[in-house]
Amino acid sequence: MRLSRYFLPVLKEAPAEAEIVSHRLMLRAGMIQQLAAGIYNWLPLGFRVLKKIEQIVREEMDRAGAIEILMPTIQPADLWIESGRYDAYGPEMLRILDRHERKMLYGPTNEENVTDIFRRHVKSYRQLPLNLYHIQWKFRDEIRPRFGVMRGREFLMKDAYSFDLDAEGARRSYDAMFVAYLRTFARMGLTAIPMQAESGPIGGNMSHEFQILAQTGESHVYYDRAFEEIDFSAADLDVDRLKSLYAATDDKHDPARCPVPAERLRAGRGIEVGHIFYFGTKYSKPMGATVTGPDGREVEVEMGSYGIGVSRLVGAIIEAYHDEHGITWPRPVAPFEVGLVNLRPDDSACAAMAEDLYRRLQAAGIEVLYDDRDERAGVKFATMDLIGLPFQVTVGPRGVKEGKVELKERRSGARSELAPESLLDRLTS
RNA sequence: CGGGGCGUAGCUCAGCCUGGUAGAGCGCCAGCUUUGGGAGCUGGAUGUCGCGUGUUCGAAUCACGCCGCCCCGACCA
Known part of the structure; x- marks a missing residue:
């Protein structure tokens, strides 16, 4: 992508509404733009990151045996009345009327919807276990949205739902998601610690949140x-060992009753990016989601649900990876892998080498953002540092004379001078 | 919802107290110079001062009402 033709509205100064670093950087790097409280436009750079994260989540769900579907954002209230949650959910749920004055809602989650899909098609225990997931926008009318995309009202969530014949099967499904979550976050460069949690309005008696x-x-x-x-x-x-290790948020942590000796206890700060629940027949019972078991009897299925805040992860990753100059993306989620900077587009030797490198990097399958703008060096470097692509390649008159370009690793700041061929080797290895 | 704060140019903000019809820096446009870490000079464009009502000869400024946004608290991916 040529920066001269891209849409990257970077800001020199952070807008006044942004308080925390990830929000400020997302606004400054032209990733998002606020439309209303807790509701954001995703601009090209931010959208690319969102898609990268979404894809990693998708791959790990698929690997764990879950199957992707897509449920709508708007749901009829009937299903929620059937499960008993229409009244229970409260004002956080955005309720709307269609033109026929039928009660609808913008889904804050999809247990009812997926249970309806299940009960209409699955009749036998032989079709179990089953895990259906989707990645879809949710709306929760939070009392106080804040911190940009970290607590938006509209947010992108991956939610998976498992169906099993019995509690033992449900536990296996739960554990499979437990492991998939750890892998998912690890792939994004994040250390997520599973913590025992309250199950909240989703219901159920086994739950972990990932911080x-x-x-x-x-x-x-x-x-x-x-x-x-x-x-x-x-x-x-x-999994059993991980579940047995102590971890708690401060509302559940009681120093007097903590089983971990002080010298082994670590304290820190966390961002909740995932939450998994086992809730048995909470929905299958009222909604009649049953299968015929091996003995010919009808059995209510055991369910669990598993959420990952995809859009929140964008902010969470920036919280974990930034410095005074901007974002320092982990490579797997970076919007582009390489920022190619031509310091002197008006110099024919520089332009020739930069254009050649741009073509070759693209041919090698590397995602490149090529700064071919007629701007000063400082502006280009500042832009690149701000948007935080893992690698910066600088083509300037100084190096071109010797047939070399400069490679800078964004996070460490390590620089090296290389011939274009060695550069390609470095970046493709 | 309770408490606090803010709304003036694309962004950051000054002006408001003490009413006289709107400014700075950055950005944008043009030209010249410059060119390895957010350049310099010259010229130029850009505002329903959040909205409404009231007070007044006159309102960005004072009063009242409304809307929006941010921060602290309870809630959540």
């Missing part, structure tokens, strides 16, 4: 330092 450690996080968290030695991207995660 990303970040200094600017909202919740205070306490956890066994044993978590720090765990490689969450490992293939053989021991």
